[in-house]
Amino acid sequence: MLPMMLAFVGGGVDFFRWNTERVNLKELADTLATRGAREFLLANASAEQVHAVIENVLESGFAESYGFQSVQSSVSVDPAESTVTVRLVTPPGEGLILTNYMPFMADHDITSTAVAMGGMxxxxxxxxxxxxxxxxxxxxxxxxxxxxxxxxxxxxxxxxxxxxxxxxxxxxxxxxxxxxxxxxxxxxxxxxxxxxxxxxxxxxxxxxxxxxxxxxxxxxxxxxxxxxxxxxxxxxxxxxxxxxxxxxxxxxxxxxxxxxxxxxxxxxxxxxxxxxxxxxxxxxxxxxxxxxxxxxxxxxxxxxxxxxxxxxxxxxxxxxxxxxxxxxxxxxxxxxxxxxxxxxxxxxxxxxxxxxxxxxxxxxxxxxxxxxxxxxxxxxxxxxxxxxxxxxxxxxxxxxxxxxxxxxxxxxxxxxxxxxxxxxxxxxxxxxxxxxxxx
Incomplete structure (x- = not known):
């Protein structure tokens, strides 16, 4: 009975950690996409400018404030539609029980899209x-x-x-x-x-x-x-x-x-x-x-x-x-x-x-x-x-x-x-x- 209870508690802890990581990664992606899209509110903003802003934010260690030491990012910019899409991928943290089971062993993969409407x-x-x-x-x-x-x-x-x-x-x-x-x-x-x-x-x-x-x-x-x-x-x-x-x-x-x-x-x-x-x-x-x-x-x-x-x-x-x-x-x-x-x-x-x-x-x-x-x-x-x-x-x-x-x-x-x-x-x-x- 005790091992079963420990497994149950450990699984609950793992799920809470796993879900918290996903929530934090989504908040990070939302923040990066929003910061990038804000560039379109400036005159003559280019796709290169948006990429540079997001890269600078990541290089400043911003991801660490969300609890991530290593994050792979890809950014898609559409100047015609004033949209910025950010995709973030990072491995899950070590767990107690669920780490060896799907989907808990797969990388976190989160996408966020922000749209700018300025001076319309x-x-x-x-x-x-x-x-x-x-x-x-x-x-x-x-x-x-x-x-x-x-x-x-x-x-x-x-x-x-x-x-x-x-x-x-x-x-x-x-x-x-x-x-x-x-x-x-x-x-x-x-x-x-x-x-x-x-x-x-x-x-x-x-x-x-x-x-x-x-x-x-x-x-x-x-x-x-x-x-x-x-x-x-x-x-x-x-x-x-x-x-x-x-x-x-x-x-x-x-x-x-x-x-x-x-x-x-x-x-x-x-x-x-x-x-x-x-x-x-x-x-x-x-x-x-x-x-x-x-x-x-x-x-x-x-x-x-x-x-x-x-x-x-x-x-x-x-x-x-x-x-x-x-x-x-x-x-x-x-x-x-x-x-x-x-x-x-x-x-x-x-x-x-x-x-x-x-x-x-x-x-x-x-x-x-x-x-x-x-x-x-x-x-x-x-x-x-x-x-x-x-x-x-x-x-x-x-x-x-x-x-x-x-x-x-x-x-x-x-x-x-x-x-x-x-x-x-x-x-x-x-x-x-x-x-x-x-x-």
């Missing part, structure tokens, strides 16, 4: 934690964000999707899960297993909602057709996506509905306020918004049939189950966010109690100026235009549950913050440098 501009944050295609571009879509980063919080193995002839191009594409698509669908290749990027606007206070200033507001001709078109197009887009077609514009749904043209168009000046039942803009309506907050309550903001919506220093608060927005194919949209006040920099703010996964559509072929931030924490921003969207904006940022691009749109997300007096909300736009470990 963030222009897309997809908040959905589980969805396939939290950021998606299908068919022939283009998502162009050359000077900023796209962040997807979905841990799905296809958290980011770019398929067909589509292209997602950004300063950095970061997925908390995986990515689907071929090499030609991305530039650069997505960085996988990124840490979750917390909702940067989660602490922004929602606007107060007062009494109704307008009820079922509608301007222009054919407003009933605008609503019908919105429902029909959205239904077909969803059906197309469900069939794996990538959705997209269906010509039969968008032609022949605005034959009225621009002759005789009437201008309407609207004031900020609470628009109960929504706001619909149809043919022959040129709607100009005075600066301020427009609360769209219990109804949609629909613009179609060639209707125009223009506003500088305006913000929309979408409250109520039916409060979505739809910019139809023939609508003309030009909007900029406020430059002062509690909603400075925020163009759309969706109620945080809104139904999940409801869709907001940009189908307009004339929506070149959308300057500000779309904050749709419960909704899906769906873009399916034929001509570029937001390309004439100094900057556009999107914080949404999902961003979906279908058909042939080109969504351009600029980051020329110095070109406008409209501020970027904290957490989007320029953010600080960071280094994180990738599992």
């Amino acid at each position: 501009n963030v222009c897309v944050v997809a908040l959905d934690a589980n969805a396939q295609g939290a950021v998606s571009a299908t068919t022939n879509s283009k998502l162009l964000a050359e000077d900023c980063s796209i962040m997807s919080n979905s841990t799905s193995i296809q958290g980011v999707v770019s398929s067909g002839f589509s292209k997602i191009e950004a300063g950095m594409i970061c997925s908390s899960g995986g990515a689907y698509g071929n090499a030609h669908n991305y530039s650069p290749a997505p960085t996988l297993d990124c840490p979750v990027y917390d909702d940067p606007l989660s602490e922004r206070t929602a606007p107060a909602v007062g009494v109704c200033d307008e009820i079922d507001a509608a301007y222009g001709e054919g407003v009933e057709d605008v609503t019908t078109s919105a429902l029909t197009v959205s239904t077909n887009l969803i059906a197309g996506a469900a069939e794996g077609l990538g959705g997209g514009r269906v010509n039969g749904l968008t032609q022949g509905v605005s034959d009225i043209g621009e002759a005789g168009a009437e201008t309407y000046m609207l004031d900020p306020g609470v628009y109960c039942g929504g706001l619909t803009i149809g043919a022959l309506a040129d709607v100009k918004l005075n600066p301020g907050l427009y609360v769209i309550k219990d109804g949609p903001l629909n613009v179609g049939l060639g209707g125009k919506l223009t506003g500088e220093n305006v913000s929309f608060y979408l409250v109520g189950d039916a409060s979505t927005f739809y910019f139809g194919p023939e609508a003309a949209i030009s909007l900029t966010a406020p430059n002062t006040g509690p909603l400075a920099g925020i163009l759309f703010f969706e109620d945080r109690n809104a139904p999940a996964d409801r869709k907001h559509y940009i189908l307009s072929d004339d929506a070149r100026i959308l300057l500000g931030t779309f904050y749709l924490s419960r909704g899906v921003l769906a873009v399916a235009s034929l001509l570029p969207v937001a390309d004439q904006s100094a900057y556009t940022a999107i914080v949404a549950k999902k961003l979906q691009m279908m058909g042939n749109p080109t969504l351009v997300l600029n980051a020329d913050y110095a070109a406008t007096d409209i501020p970027v909300p904290e957490g989007v736009g320029p953010v600080g440098s960071t280094v994180f470990l990738r599992e």
Whole structure:
């Protein structure tokens, strides 16, 4: 009995020692990888520079502080992705019982990878934690964000999707899960297993909602057709996506509905306020918004049939189950966010109690100026235009549950913050440098 007890105790001591060595070796590898990756936060850091930093740390006897007298190391550096991978190998310490048994007799072999993200501009944050295609571009879509980063919080193995002839191009594409698509669908290749990027606007206070200033507001001709078109197009887009077609514009749904043209168009000046039942803009309506907050309550903001919506220093608060927005194919949209006040920099703010996964559509072929931030924490921003969207904006940022691009749109997300007096909300736009470990 005594020998058995001694063997049991000795085995426990051996396992504790063996596990402690592995934990310490992992901490050492993490530290070395992190120190190396920090070099990428400096201008013009090279792979040789990163190697030299790690070698100097090891030669200084740093490994001994973790209890290791002899460590073999190999370092892999990818400057294009700002990643550093460190592999450490060392023999296990002498044990009492388990030393002659696997895996306790094998060398410890530990790998750690660190990623540097420095001085980046963030222009897309997809908040959905589980969805396939939290950021998606299908068919022939283009998502162009050359000077900023796209962040997807979905841990799905296809958290980011770019398929067909589509292209997602950004300063950095970061997925908390995986990515689907071929090499030609991305530039650069997505960085996988990124840490979750917390909702940067989660602490922004929602606007107060007062009494109704307008009820079922509608301007222009054919407003009933605008609503019908919105429902029909959205239904077909969803059906197309469900069939794996990538959705997209269906010509039969968008032609022949605005034959009225621009002759005789009437201008309407609207004031900020609470628009109960929504706001619909149809043919022959040129709607100009005075600066301020427009609360769209219990109804949609629909613009179609060639209707125009223009506003500088305006913000929309979408409250109520039916409060979505739809910019139809023939609508003309030009909007900029406020430059002062509690909603400075925020163009759309969706109620945080809104139904999940409801869709907001940009189908307009004339929506070149959308300057500000779309904050749709419960909704899906769906873009399916034929001509570029937001390309004439100094900057556009999107914080949404999902961003979906279908058909042939080109969504351009600029980051020329110095070109406008409209501020970027904290957490989007320029953010600080960071280094994180990738599992």
